[in-house]
Structure formats: C-alpha cells, structure tokens
Amino acid sequence: MDEKTRDEAAKDNFRQEPKVGVYVCHCGGNISDIIDVKAVAAALARYPGVAVAREYAFMCSSNGQDLIAEDIKNLGVNRTVVAACSPSLHELTFRNVLQRAGVNPYLHEHINIREQASWVHKFDKAGATAKAIKLAQAGVEKVLRKDALNAIRVAAEQRVAVIGGGAAGMRAALSAAGKGLEAVIIEKGPALGGKLLELGRLYPSGEEGAAVAGKLEALVRADSRITVHTAVDIDFVSGFVGNFKINFKKADGRSEQVKAGAIVMATGYEHYKPAKGEFGYGEDANVVTLPEFIALMKNSPAGRLALAGKEIKSLALIHCVGSRQVEGVHKPQADGKINDYCSRVCCTAALHTVNQLKDKYPGVRVYDIYRDIRTYGMQHEEYYDKASKDGVLFMRHNEADQPVVASDRTGHTVKVKDVLTWGEELEVKADLVVLVTGMMPADISLIKSQLKLPSSADRFLQEVHLKLRPVELANSGIFVAGTAQYPMDVTEAMAAAGTAAAKAAILLAEPDIPLEPFVAVVDEHKCTGCGLCPPECSYDGALMMGEHNGKKVAVVNPALCKGCGACVAVCPVRAINVAGWTLDQFDAMVDAIAKE
Amino acid sequence: MSKKILIITTNHSSYPGADAVGQARMGYSANTYIIRVPDPVMFPEDFYLRAFDRGIGGIIIMSSGSDCPYEGAYERLSKRVARVYEQMRAKGIAANRLKLTTICTVCRAAFLKEISEMEKAVAAV
Numbered sequence: 001m002d003e004k005t006r007d008e009a010a011k012d013n014f015r016q017e018p019k020v021g022v023y024v025c026h027c028g029g030n031i032s033d034i035i036d037v038k039a040v041a042a043a044l045a046r047y048p049g050v051a052v053a054r055e056y057a058f059m060c061s062s063n064g065q066d067l068i069a070e071d072i073k074n075l076g077v078n079r080t081v082v083a084a085c086s087p088s089l090h091e092l093t094f095r096n097v098l099q100r101a102g103v104n105p106y107l108h109e110h111i112n113i114r115e116q117a118s119w120v121h122k123f124d125k126a127g128a129t130a131k132a133i134k135l136a137q138a139g140v141e142k143v144l145r146k147d148a149l150n151a152i153r154v155a156a157e158q159r160v161a162v163i164g165g166g167a168a169g170m171r172a173a174l175s176a177a178g179k180g181l182e183a184v185i186i187e188k189g190p191a192l193g194g195k196l197l198e199l200g201r202l203y204p205s206g207e208e209g210a211a212v213a214g215k216l217e218a219l220v221r222a223d224s225r226i227t228v229h230t231a232v233d234i235d236f237v238s239g240f241v242g243n244f245k246i247n248f249k250k251a252d253g254r255s256e257q258v259k260a261g262a263i264v265m266a267t268g269y270e271h272y273k274p275a276k277g278e279f280g281y282g283e284d285a286n287v288v289t290l291p292e293f294i295a296l297m298k299n300s301p302a303g304r305l306a307l308a309g310k311e312i313k314s315l316a317l318i319h320c321v322g323s324r325q326v327e328g329v330h331k332p333q334a335d336g337k338i339n340d341y342c343s344r345v346c347c348t349a350a351l352h353t354v355n356q357l358k359d360k361y362p363g364v365r366v367y368d369i370y371r372d373i374r375t376y377g378m379q380h381e382e383y384y385d386k387a388s389k390d391g392v393l394f395m396r397h398n399e400a401d402q403p404v405v406a407s408d409r410t411g412h413t414v415k416v417k418d419v420l421t422w423g424e425e426l427e428v429k430a431d432l433v434v435l436v437t438g439m440m441p442a443d444i445s446l447i448k449s450q451l452k453l454p455s456s457a458d459r460f461l462q463e464v465h466l467k468l469r470p471v472e473l474a475n476s477g478i479f480v481a482g483t484a485q486y487p488m489d490v491t492e493a494m495a496a497a498g499t500a501a502a503k504a505a506i507l508l509a510e511p512d513i514p515l516e517p518f519v520a521v522v523d524e525h526k527c528t529g530c531g532l533c534p535p536e537c538s539y540d541g542a543l544m545m546g547e548h549n550g551k552k553v554a555v556v557n558p559a560l561c562k563g564c565g566a567c568v569a570v571c572p573v574r575a576i577n578v579a580g581w582t583l584d585q586f587d588a589m590v591d592a593i594a595k596e
Numbered sequence: 597m598s599k600k601i602l603i604i605t606t607n608h609s610s611y612p613g614a615d616a617v618g619q620a621r622m623g624y625s626a627n628t629y630i631i632r633v634p635d636p637v638m639f640p641e642d643f644y645l646r647a648f649d650r651g652i653g654g655i656i657i658m659s660s661g662s663d664c665p666y667e668g669a670y671e672r673l674s675k676r677v678a679r680v681y682e683q684m685r686a687k688g689i690a691a692n693r694l695k696l697t698t699i700c701t702v703c704r705a706a707f708l709k710e711i712s713e714m715e716k717a718v719a720a721v
Contacts, residue, residue, distance in 0.1 A: 086615045087632075115618030116630050127626030134629060452667045464665055465608060465701065474608075474665030518634065538667035564666035565638025569676060581633055587646065593600060593629045594650040 018144050019051035021077035022136060023068060025059035025084035027114055034118040036129045040083065043133045049144050051077055060090050065097045072101040079103075079146065081139040083111040083132060088468065104148035106517065106580055109139040134593050141588035149579055151514035152558045156242030158511065160504045161186060161260035163246070163447065165230065166194020167490050168482025168497040169266035170216040175501030176264075177225040181508060184227045184258045185220070186248060191230060192217045194268050200294040202490055203352045204379065212490070229256070237263075237450045238540075240559040241477030242513045261513070262477045262504040265453070265461055266497060269439040269483040272322025272339065275331060279318055279435055280405045286310075286412065287405065287433045289321075290350055297357065305361045307432060314365040315357075316414045316430035317350055318403055323438030323487075324371065326399050333440075341458040343438025343487040347374045350436045351383035358390040366392045367428045369403050369416050377489070395428075396420045405433055439487040451475060452539055460486045471500040474562060476515060479503050518580050519561035520568065526575035527553040533567035533576055543567055599718050601654045601711065602647060603630045604639070608665055610658035610699035610707075617704045624711045627653075635660070637669040637676070644680045644694060645687065653718035654693045656710050661698025692717040 022044040026032035037055040044053035052071055056064050059082055071077040080103075082094050087110035095105035113132040121128035160176040162169045165187030173183035185192070192213065199209030220226050231251040239245045246258045271291050276282035281289070285308060288296065296307060305312045323343035332338050347370070354366055368387065373394075375381050388394070397403055401417040411431050418426045441460045448455065454474050456462040461480045464472045471479045479500035482493035507513055520543060529545065529552030537543040539560050546555035554567075554576060565578045574583055605611040611632040617624070633639075636657045644655055657677065664670045677696045684691060695717075697710050 086618075088612065088615065112615070112630070115615040117626070119618040119621055120623050121626040122621070123623065124626050131626045131629070138629070138631070454665045454667065462665065465612070467701075468612075536672065538669070562666055564635045564669045565633070566635075566666070566669055566672050568638040569640040569672075571640075578634060578638060581638065583638070583640070583643065586631065586633070586639070586643065589631055590602065590647045590652065591650055593602065594647070594652050596651070 016076075016078050018049055018079055019075065019077050020049050020079045020081060020140050020143055021068060021071045021075070022047075022050055022053040022081045022083070022140065023059050023064070024053070024055040024113075024132075024136070025064070025082065026055065026057045027085060028057065031084070031114050031118045034122050034125050034128050035113060035132045036125070039129055040132045040136060044136050044140070047137055047140055049140055051075055059084050060093055065093070068094070068097050069101040072098070072103055079107040079143045081109045081111060081136060081143055083113045083136045083139070085114040086112050086116075104150075106149035107143060107146050109143040109146070111135050111139040138589040138592040141592045142585045145582065145585045145588060146580065149517040152517055152519065153512040153514055154240075154242040154559045156261035156508055156511060156513045157244075157259045158182065158508055159184065159258075159260045160262050160264060160501070160508070161244060161246050161258050162264045162266055163234070164194065164266035164268055164482075164484070165189070165192040165228065166266060166268050166482065167196045167213070167216065168268070168484075168493040169194070169264070170220050171494045171497035172264045172266055172481045172501045173226050174216070174219055174223065175498045176504055177223045179501065179505035180225075181505055182225050182227070184260065185229065186232055186234065186246060186258065187228070187230045188232060188234070189230065192220065192228065196490065198291060198295070199490075200298050200353070201356060203348060203383070209490075229258075232256075234447060237447050240557070241507070241515065242559065244477065261508045262479065264479050264481050264497070264500045264504060265444075265447075265473070265484050266481040267442045267444045267447075267484040269487065270442050272343075272437040272440050274321055274435055274437065279321065279403070279433060280407050280412065281435060284407045284412070286407075286431065287435065289435050289437045290317075290346065290353065291437070293432075293434045294353060297353070297360070302360060305357070305364060310431070312364060312431045314367070314428075314430045315432040315434055316367040316369060316412070316428055317354065317434045317436055318405075318414070319347060319350065319368070319370040319436045321435040321437045322440070324399070329400060329402065335459075337459070339438060339440065339458070341486075342374060344374065344376065345487055345489045346436045346438050348377065348380045348383060348489070351375060351387050354392055355383055355386050355390065358387070358392070362390070367414065367430060368392050368394045369414060370394065370396055371399060393428075394420070395426060439483055441484065444484070451478065453478065456486075458486070460484065471496055471503055476559075477507060477513075515559070516563075517558075518563040518578055519558045520556045520563065520565070520576055521579045522554045522556055523575045523577075524548055524551070524553050526573050528573060528575070529553055530572065532570045532572070536566045536570050538566065599627050599653045600651070601628045601656065601714050601718060602652045603628055603711075604636045604655065604657045605630055605632045605699070606636065606658070606660045606664075607632055607634055609660035609701055610703075612701040613658070613699040613703050613707055616702050617707050620704055622704060622708060624708055625715060628711060635664065635666050635669045635673070637666070637673040639676075641676060641680045641683055645683060648684075648689055648693065653721065654714040655695070656714050657694070657696045658699040658707070658710070659696065660700075690717070690721060693721065
C-alpha cells in the first residue's frame with residue numbers, strides 16, 4: 001500500500017474578512033450565578049474583530065447551536081469563540097456546528113469560564129466576570145490568528161499487529177477479527193497463552209488459567225483472519241499510523257515482516273523476582289514466591305501439602321514484596337528505581353490462593369502479614385471474609401517496619417511489629433514463607449526505543465489519559481492492552497484488550513485515516529534552512545532538512561509528527577509552528593490578558 | 597506590573613487538573629489566567645520575557661512532568677526554563693516570578709499550592 005498522505009480540499013472561508021461570533025453560556029446558573037454573562041457579552045460586542053456577541057442559557061443545546069448556525073448564515077460569522085464549560089466536554093460539539101454550517105471547524109476557540117472561573121471564584125463575582133471578559137478577549141485574539149485546518153488523511157493497512165500472545169493479545173486479536181480486520185499475533189514465547197498458562201484457578205470463575213488459555217487459542221486458531229507467529233524475536237519496528245512495519249526473526253532463522261495499520265501492545269508483565277536474601281529468598285528452599293506456591297499447590301496431592309518431601313503444616317504470607325517499595329527501605333532495581341507502585345492484584349490473588357489452600361488442606365495454619373489489604377473489585381472483599389472465617393490470622397505492619405524472616409533447622413520465624421495490636425512485636429513459626437510478589441513491566445526496551453513509546457514513572461506503557469483515552473498511547477495508531485499498561489487481573493486485561501481492538505477498528509474503519517491536524521508546519525518563505533529544528537525532534541523521520549524549489553528547508557512528515565512543539569521553540573525566525581497552536585496566537589493572548 | 601498570573605497548562609495533564617479543581621469547587625483568586633498548549637516545550641525563552649515585559653506578574657508552567665506523552669519534551673523544557681532564569685537574572689526580574697512545576701490530572705492540592713506561592717511572589721514585587 002502506498003505510504004502517501006493527502007490533504008482534504010481546504011475550505012476557503014478563512015480567506016474572508018474575519019468576523020468573530022462570541023457566545024457566552026449561562027450553563028443553567030452554573031456560570032451566570034457568579035459571572036455577569038450580559039456584561040461579558042456586552043464587553044465582547046465592543047471588542048475589535050467581533051461581529052456579534054450573545055449570551056444564552058445553554059449554548060450546547062440544539063437552540064444554542066442553532067443561534068451560532070444562524071449567525072454564520074445571516075451575519076457571515078466565520079470564526080467563533082464559545083465561553084462555556086471545559087473544552088473537554090463541548091469543544092467538539094461546537095466544531096461540528098461550524099462544520100455543519102460550512103465553516104472550517106478549526107476556526108473555533110473554546111474558553112473555559114465554568115471549571116476555571118465560575119466554579120472557583122464564587123466569592124468574587126466581579127473578579128470572575130473581569131476574568132471571563134479577559135479570557136474571551138484572549139480567545140478572540142487567538143481565533144483571529146487561526147488558519148483553516150483540514151484533517152490529515154493517511155492511507156492505511158487494514159491489519160492489526162498484536163504484539164504478545166497472552167490473554168490480552170489473543171482477546172485483542174479475536175476482537176479485531178470480529179470487527180472484520182486481519183490480525184497478526186506476534187509472540188516471543190513458543191506457545192500462545194503467556195502467563196495465563198502458569199496461573200492456577202482464576203477468580204472469580206474458578207477456571208484453570210491453562211484452560212482459559214486453551215479456549216482462547218482454539219478460537220484464535222479457528223479464525224481465518226488471524227495469523228499467529230510464535231517463538232519469534234522482534235528486531236526492528238518502524239513506521240507510523242496506518243503504515244507500521246514489524247520485522248522479526250523466526251525460530252528457524254528466517255526473517256519476516258508484518259505490515260499493519262495499527263499495533264496493539266499486549267506485551268504483558270514479569271513477576272517480581274526477589275533479590276537473594278530478601279526475606280530469605282534464594283537462601284532457603286522454603287521461602288517461595290506466590291507464583292511458585294501456586295505451582296506447588298497444583299502439583300500437590302490432596303491431604304498432604306509438602307515441599308521436597310517435608311510436610312507444610314504452617315505458612316506465612318508476606319504481602320507487597322516488590323511493590324509499594326519505600327525509598328531508603330528497599331533496594332532499588334537494576335535501573336536504580338524502586339517499585340513504589342501498588343501491584344493491585346496481588347492481595348486478591350493471595351487471598352484467593354489461601355482460600356483454595358484452606359479448602360484443600362484445612363489443617364494448615366496460615367499467617368497473613370500485610371501492610372494494607374487491597375481487594376478491590378467486584379465481590380473481592382469476600383475472599384478476605386472467607387479467609388478470616390477459615391482461621392487465617394492477619395497481622396499488619398507499617399511501611400518502615402518490614403517483617404523479618406529468621407531461619408533455622410526448625411523452620412522459619414517471622415517477626416512482625418503488628419499495628420493491629422498497637423505495635424506488639426509478634427513472632428510466628430512457619431514451615432513455609434510465601435512472598436506475595438508484584439508485577440513488573442516486561443522488557444520491551446527495543447520496541448519502546450524504536451517506536452518512542454512513552455513510559456510512566458513505573459516503567460509500564462503510559463496511556464494518553466487514564467479516563468479519557470485509556471488504551472491509546474501518544475503515538476497515533478498504537479494501543480495498549482493488559483498488563484503492559486499497569487498491573488491488572490485477567491478480567492481487566494481482557495476488557496482492556498477488547499477496548500484496544502475496538503479503538504484500532506475505529507481507526508481502520510476507512511482505508512484513509514483522518515488525523516488531527518495539530519502537527520508542525522513550516523512556512524517555507526520564512527525558513528532559512530538553518531537546521532536547528534531537526535535535532536530537537538525526538539521522533540525519527542518526523543522532521544528533517546530537505547529541499548523545496550531549490551531551497552534548503554525543514555520538512556515535516558505529518559503522519560509521524562506528534563505536535564509537541566519542541567522544534568518550534570528553537571526557530572529563530574518563527575518559521576515553524578504547531579498548526580492551531582502558533583506562537584503568534586499565544587503572544588496575542590498574553591497581550592489581551594496583560595492589558596489593563 | 598499587574599498582579600496577573602499566567603498559568604500555562606498542558607492538554608493532557610494540567611489543564612484537566614485545573615478542571616478537577618473546579619469540579620471539586622475549590623477556590624483560588626481570579627487574577628489567574630489559564631492557557632493550554634500541547635506542551636510548554638514549544639515556547640522559546642523570549643515568550644516568557646515578553647510576557648513579563650507586557651506586565652504579567654507571574655508565570656506558572658504546569659507541565660506533565662514524568663507523565664508527559666511526548667518523548668524528551670520535559671527534559672528540553674526544564675533546560676529551556678533554566679536559560680529563561682539566567683535571562684531573567686540579567687534583566688533584574690525576580691526568579692520566583694516564574695515557576696516550572698508538574699501538575700497531573702488530579703493534582704488539586706498541588707495546583708492550589710502553586711497558585712498560593714505565586715500570589716506571594718507577585719505580591720512581594
């Protein structure tokens with residue numbers, strides 16, 4: 001498929017004399033109870049460049065939208081400023097009004113006088129009104145300097161590459177295929193299933209992890225739209241939204257390439273591996289991690305729980321091993337960072353395992369040593385209740401007083417400064433110590449560095465916005481599913497995978513992908529070809545020096561540019577700007593705000 | 597010089613953070629003017645100096661910090677702000693009239709604290 005980009009035919013109404021319509025919303029009384037909206041509209045009506053200024057009860061209502069459309073039709077308004085609620089709620093609503101009325105939708109500016117004025121200045125009505133006037137005037141200055149923009153359209157491969165073939169990866173591929181797309185699973189392990197294969201009975205259904213993996217794999221194998229590559233090593237990933245290329249080596253040494261319009265990162269997690277000596281781990285065979293204990297339980301006969309032939313009559317669980325680590329208390333990882341995040345799922349997993357243990361081996365004494373029990377999720381608290389009723393003894397320590405494990409020939413003694421008994425120093429004897437280890441992100445450093453994927457402070461992949469865009473990375477066309485994003489259980493990972501696949505399907509619904517036009521643009525007349533801007537760009541191929549009409553100029557690839565503006569700041573002649581967010585616009589806004 | 601405080605926020609992080617303050621109906625003074633950008637890394641040094649020259653009392657840059665979705669942008673921004681401080685010093689502009697900070701989508705208390713501190717800085721000039 002061609003890697004072409006093309007612009008839609010531009011509407012030409014931005015060439016007309018600017019006529020700004022300003023619309024001030026009452027938002028019921030949310031705004032107008034504090035801000036004198038009539039005074040705001042009156043002040044704006046007198047402002048240079050403004051053709052009309054109105055106030056209305058609900059600008060977002062059909063009637064409010066019609067007011068704008070009528071002014072466009074009857075008064076020739078060709079740019080709008082709406083002073084209302086946050087743009088996160090209705091900026092798109094008003095852009096669409098302009099579009100429907102035949103005006104370029106990007107000739108609109110949304111001013112927030114609710115969340116950032118009336119709701120926060122309720123004891124200063126005059127100040128809030130003066131501020132609203134200034135913000136609206138700044139909005140007028142900005143919109144006067146806006147250019148008509150058109151969504152960038154990129155031809156796209158109608159295929160999703162799913163990196164990782166665990167629970168999330170298989171679910172994402174199935175969901176994408178269910179929406180009519182081709183999906184390719186690229187898995188480094190020898191088989192599909194990932195960590196699901198290691199898990200015992202899953203909460204809440206009680207199904208074995210391997211059984212769930214088997215069901216998913218059967219569905220994947222039966223779907224002709226899904227291709228599976230296992231035991232492969234990804235060596236190079238490149239491209240941009242609509243046109244990614246994933247190169248990998250197969251077990252037989254042959255190289256292969258998958259082209260895809262979108263990528264779902266379902267690269268999963270690794271178990272935290274305790275350091276040698278951490279609570280005795282690695283020094284004593286009877287100190288194991290929770291995943292190791294789950295494997296032990298799976299392989300133990302009913303009636304007698306034993307490790308290396310020795311019966312286990314008592315065990316102590318220690319929570320938060322490798323998660324919620326504290327600076328100065330815990331040793332950092334190889335990269336110098338501590339895992340200060342909560343690994344979320346381990347409390348529930350530990351209690352679910354303990355409940356299975358007590359069902360299978362009711363005589364085993366269990367001590368559960370924790371900082372906090374965080375059994376979030378539907379009915380997960382019941383696992384705690386059941387464990388309590390079954391006689392599990394809970395002890396709680398604070399973050400500075402970590403439990404201490406001392407071992408001798410008779411077993412382990414775990415010492416705890418227990419907050420539940422107001423700091424009593426308790427000692428329990430245990431045949432086995434189980435360390436409830438957390439999740440760490442899988443090592444995907446090669447893919448991360450080649451695609452410039454953002455990581456959170458916890459080193460997991462970072463979504464754009466946890467609530468508003470929860471499975472999208474800042475890199476257009478790349479989505480995240482499952483524990484590559486943060487610790488989550490199988491249920492959550494499956495849900496995230498379905499969401500990621502749906503987002504990919506929406507993106508690839510048409511052969512051409514429309515992209516927001518907020519990318520760097522170069523004014524070739526101003527550009528002196530100095531070459532200062534490309535080194536500022538972190539995205540390979542997004543900004544390079546090239547030649548146009550025999551002149552050396554900076555050239556932007558709009559499909560690769562993320563629109564951060566790092567290049568903008570270094571241009572000595574302001575030849576490069578982020579479309580829709582230019583320096584001249586911001587200077588004019590500052591002037592309007594500063595003016596007395 | 598006015599007592600006006602210019603607050604530069606990011607689309608992804610601190611602008612929603614400012615919205616969160618409003619949604620919680622917390623209060624701060626009305627001499628604060630929030631503008632939003634994809635990332636403040638786009639502003640050259642002279643943008644800040646020009647704003648002071650026009651009469652802006654204080655500027656708070658509320659970046660996305662480690663949550664920044666743009667590769668390398670925060671590092672570039674912090675280096676640039678260090679250069680702005682040098683130029684402010686040369687022009688005799690008090691350093692505490694400019695603050696680079698990180699505000700997340702739910703950092704309500706931190707948002708208010710930054711404004712409160714800048715209020716004091718602006719009042720002292």
